[in-house]
């Protein structure tokens with residue numbers, strides 16, 4: 001007889017399953033809107049800064065001046081990271097993927113924070129703030145280590161400025177800061193994606209915030225999640241010129257290949273984040289001698305929309321972000337850690353929200369194996 005554990009519908013990849021309630025963010029795939037706590041991202045991009053958006057996601061409202069000052073003090077951006085951690089990041093980056101270095105860095109910090117034995121809300125909040133405050137220095141350290149460069153310490157208490165200054169070893173221009181501010185705001189949160197879900201699963205066991213973020217980083221590392229912008233840029237560089245776009249894209253589509261940076265599980269219209277980034281990609285590419293790359297992208301977009309727009313396939317955020325980061329001077333290896341630099345706010349906000357009404361995540365799988373009972377044979381009686 002079948003037990004109840006062998007019955008049930010499978011929602012592969014949990015597609016369409018609603019597993020939690022949230023007030024943090026809403027991805028409106030039909031109307032092409034991304035909303036953080038009721039605010040359109042376009043409005044936040046125009047008027048806000050990254051720390052304020054992070055506060056909004058975590059605490060549910062825009063901060064007052066006093067709230068904001070307290071939040072900045074709690075992030076303690078000035079502190080940066082220790083020399084020890086820089087050296088570990090440096091060693092890890094030489095041997096492995098930059099996301100492995102990021103994962104190790106978060107885990108290392110957790111190992112030295114006595115709060116990580118606690119699971120009460122106050123401790124989780126403190127850990128979240130301290131992880132987020134260390135991210136600009138950690139990601140900058142990974143960026144420098146990739147290029148074999150030494151440590152730079154910036155005393156800036158601005159999230160974006162500190163990251164850029166420690167990455168490049170010079171004061172960033174106002175335009176560079178603006179572009180990075182926008183990129184971080186639009187990547188801050190995006191529904192219950194794989195890395196956010198991973199952080200929520202971990203925190204739901206009443207583990208600590210370092211462990212939750214380590215899980216999230218591990219999950220963002222995969223090319224199906226964090227790596228599409230790198231692949232999209234690679235493809236544009238291979239296409240090389242707008243005049244090759246039609247031919248190359250048609251051939252790829254004939255071979256049933258996926259064009260990186262197009263299509264989305266939720267958006268069936270133009271991704272609002274791609275619309276915002278495209279404007280900056282154009283300005284930056286023109287300023288930094290990458291105009292041909294942008295023109296190629298625009299031509300690829302034209303070809304793709306004419307061929308697949310009717311199926312709801314449009315550019316997603318990853319299509320233009322690679323051009324933006326490359327034009328800012330970043331190597332493609334650092335694109336996914338930059339994604340994490342923004343998404344740490346969403347991971348923290350959503351794990352923290354979930355903890356307020358926690359229930360352990362525990363789906364089941366449908367057993368398709370032998371039910372038995374089979375007769376156990378000692379090892380020397382089994383057939384070779």
Ligand SMILES: CC(C)(COP(=O)(O)OP(=O)(O)OC[C@H]1O[C@@H](n2cnc3c(N)ncnc32)[C@H](O)[C@@H]1OP(=O)(O)O)[C@@H](O)C(=O)NCCC(=O)NCCS
Nearest residue numbers: 228257258259260261262263264265266311313316317318
């Ligand atoms: C993101 C993605 C996984 C969404 O997939 P999805 O919701 O399952 O979309 P579907 O597979 O239902 O797409 C519908 C149709 O469009 C096609 N399609 C979707 N994205 C495509 C792409 N990037 N290039 C070419 N064709 C694409 C599908 O092959 C399918 O064709 P069919 O009707 O002939 O079977 C998919 O669009 C993709 O792989 N994109 C490229 C990777 C990428 O940019 N990822 C970053 C996302 S932010």
